[in-house]
Amino acid sequence: MGTSTNSMKVLVLCALVAAVAAWPSFVDQLSFQSDSVGSTTAHKQQNINHLLDKIYEHTKYHYLEEIAKNFNPLGDTSMYNDQGAAAEVLMKELNDHRLLEQHHWFSLFNTRQREEALMLFAVLNQCKEWHCFLRNAAFFREQMNEGEFVYALYVGVIHSKLGDGIVLPPLYEITPHMFTNSEVIDKAYSAKMTQKAGTFNVSFTGTKKNKEQLVAYFGEDIGMNIHHVTWHMDFPFWWQDSYGNHLDRKGELLFWVHHQLTARFDFERLSNWLDPVDELHWDRIIREGFAPLTSYKYGGEFPVRPDNKHFEDVEGVAHVHDMEITENRIYEAIDYGYITATDGHTIDIRQPKGIEFLGDIIESSMYSPNAQYYGSLHNTAHAMLGRQGDPHGKFNLPPGVMEHFETATRDPSFFRLHKYMDNIFKKHTDSFPPYTHDDLEFAGIVVDGVAIDGELITFFDEFQYSLINAVDSGESIEDVEINARVHRLNHKEFTYKITMSNNNDADRLATFRIFLCPIEDNNGITLTLEEARWLCIELDKFFQKVPRGTKTIERSSKDSSVTVPDMPSFHSLKEQADNAVNSGSDLDLSAYERACGIPERMLLPKSKPEGMEFNLFVAVTDGVKDTEGHNGDHDHGGTHAQCGVHGEAYPDNRPLGYPLERRIPDERVFGGVPNIKHVVVKIVHHPEHHE
Ligand SMILES: [Cu+2]
Known part of the structure; x- marks a missing residue:
């Protein structure tokens, strides 16, 4: 045993020496920048802050720039648990010029784009040590689409052990376009150009002619958006246990978290003299239209859907009829009390764990025992709704708000869709005998x-967040303070x-x-x-x-x-990490570690x-x-x-x-x-x- 361990060590050492010899400038950089490349929580937090700063531009941090220039993800594959297999896949795509360009929209519901983001996630997730995680992140930040990079980095920090202790900055300050309407973003640009600091009021989308506007404060709440997008990062539908662990009760939590969102939305409706949200029907019109009045940083405006739209087949996504077939098959499983797996064996769902399987097939997630047969009701419905403004791709519109978890709840059809799915879950739970x-x-x-x-008193508070990451930097244009001011429900x-x-x-x-x-x-x-x-x-x-x-x-x-407390701002995270690194003290942000x-x-x-x-x-x-x-x-x-x-x-x-x-x-x-x-x-x- 002792001998083999020793020879292993020698081998690893040789590999390290070889790797080091291959990139002398990189090694120099390491010794100069030792204060930035540590693996204490404070250092890690600082690295993440730096990586996410001005995501649409080249990094302004010298050590990240040096890594991006000199690091070779395949140089020393002993830094990965999989001996570099994941890195090889991504590097091949990069070298073949197949990766999505930068300055282009990214949607998780776009299969190819998701695959690319997950290729980077897989690399980060295979890293044994922080230096591997950081270097790969710094390298691919400069090579990959920004949306893909941000998504991969967030799920990487959440799911890799190496990310423990790191607080991910609020996404509304990293990709503000996804949370802020165009009017305010435009003001931010002009504030930057004219060098006049400013704080701009964000009003909720729509006018008083639209009754749905009464409850827009719920679906457009930046904290609620963070909760929703983070839940889907904590429990991603693409997750496979081979990434490291099983996500316990993921299918049931999918039901519960959305059931609660729908119930909370109905409480807000009740508070505003509105009836509960009605469920969506594939064969009826989508009553409420939606004009997001929000734009992508790159990719134009989010598409509009007029009122009273008949569901149309969406090219490249699904036929409306396919959705009805999928729905029927799920209802059939509930009535039979079992699901049929791909190999033909049946799984009893009229038992406490049954709802778990039901959640897996409805979403569907990689945990679905038969995605071929039960389809992907939730995910496909999101894409169907997102594309009703341009179902045949005639106008080459970018994805709708429903095709991003951070923007989906803005559209009232989100709650219609979830009421519809919630009723499927209810049919299942109603098939159980009442408690005695x-x-x-x-x-x-x-x-x-x-x-x-x-x-028990509620009110609207006033809250500001920074829009500095929404606007571009220029050599000669200094950053000025630019904030969005929102009103948020509070108590x-x-x-x-x-x-x-x-x-x-x-x-x-x-x-x-x-x-x-x-x-x-x-x-x-x-x-x-x-x-x-x-x-x-x-x-x-x-x-x-x-x-x-x-x-x-x-x-x-x-x-x-x-619940979770208010997240620290990006500015405060930077300040806290920098102070801790400079003074060599510990950084404990554990109270804010979870944004879900x-x-x-x-x-x-x-x-x-x-x-x-x-x-x-x-x-x-x-x-x-x-x-x-x-x-x-x-x-x-x-x-x-x-x-x-x-x-x-x-x-x-x-x-x-x-x-x-x-x-x-x-x-x-x-x-x-x-x-x-x-x-x-x-x-x-x-x-x-x-x-
Ligand atoms: Cu959701």
Whole structure:
């Protein structure tokens, strides 16, 4: 053993010496730039900041420029786990001049473009050490399409172990065009040209003639856009376990995260006197059109879709009829209770894990047991909707907003599509027997009371982000400060006070499941629990010990595992990383490491100025059973409810949405369980209040 290890080391050393000898200038660069090429978190953060700075231009950082010039990704293949196999693939494409040019739009739904981005992801993901990751990133930054590069870098940092501790800058400051309307971007350009700093108001898309504009603040919220795009980066449909690990409950989370987005959208509609969003039908018109009034950095304007558009076949994507066939096959699987895999064997889906398979085939992801037969309902529908403005490619329009996860929720048809898919999932969960008293009861545990400390008040805040990366730099034109100013839904902080009795003779670990449910529909008709349960939004889910006797559990709205705090700005990330590197101190940004999660400020629905009453629903269930097989502090970084735990299994064994995801034909079952309670709360919107 000892000998072989030693000879291995000698071999590696020889390879290193050979590699070093081949690029003398690169080695020089390394010794000069040792302060920029380290592998502490601070250095890594600084490198990522530098790589993402002014993404549409050549890097302005000398050490990155030197790497880009001198590094050979195939020079020393011992730096990769796959001996350079992934790098060889990408280098061949590069040398054959097959890669997408720079200064061109990029869409993940474009097969070839996605493949190219994933080729770079594969290279980064195979790197054993940070120096390999950094050098490849610096090299391909100068060679590949910017959109592909940014996507590959983001998923690389998220999924590679080497990315641990790094906070990815908010995408609205890296690729601002995808988050900011053209009017403001134009102002940013002229501010730059005239050298006059400026902060420009972003108004929500559309006019008051369009009722949908009342809820545009939800679909166009920059934080909500980040949540959505990041969820799809954390749980990509193209993911294969050979990349490193299994993404636990990905299919079920696809359902849950979109179910929650749809339910939250309906809450906002209710807050604005609008009926819930209707589902999409392939054989009916798409009622709401959409004019994005947003442009690509390169590629022109995002296409417009007029009102009352009949679905058309999209060349190179799908026929409308294919979509209906796919839908039928999925409904058939739900009714039969099983899926047929590619090799003909059947997979039972009328079991707790069934929804997982259903999510996999609906999306579809690489986890789908039979994508040939069940198709790709979700992904193809996104492309179908994105292309309705130019279905035959006559006008050579770029992809629609629906073809990017960061822009999709701007289009009201996004929620129609997801309502439609949500109803497919509902049909499945409705095929399960309702929970019984015994299923729901947590013996000896009583929720005596639920109260809110503080007021449930919502308002719109004012927030600024930098547009400096939207505009080009010029040799003689200095950067001036250019910001976009947006209004974002926000709320006052509050605390839940849950008074409990534990009548057992020992402590009990409990799972607290908190939902907000509508009491009435938009017409003022009272909803039954069976009608309301599917409309509830998840406010929090946490695990906590309940001691014997009586105890009041307090939980701040800030700690919700559904939400994430506001991300640090790109400027602040740069400042913090630079300071840490210069002073040699540690950089701990772990509180912001995950960008997946509903923005903390959007925890509550807007409600109305006169206030609206809702049911606050609290279910306390057996935490030992719920977390059986999972270790840890049961906090899991605090963002697990809709985004899981990075690199680990989902911490809660119960189905997502438990206990409201199954039919409730008899409300008395819920009323008769002492560990479940609901109280009426009032949320008030303060239109004049700004913070
Ligand atoms: Cu999505």
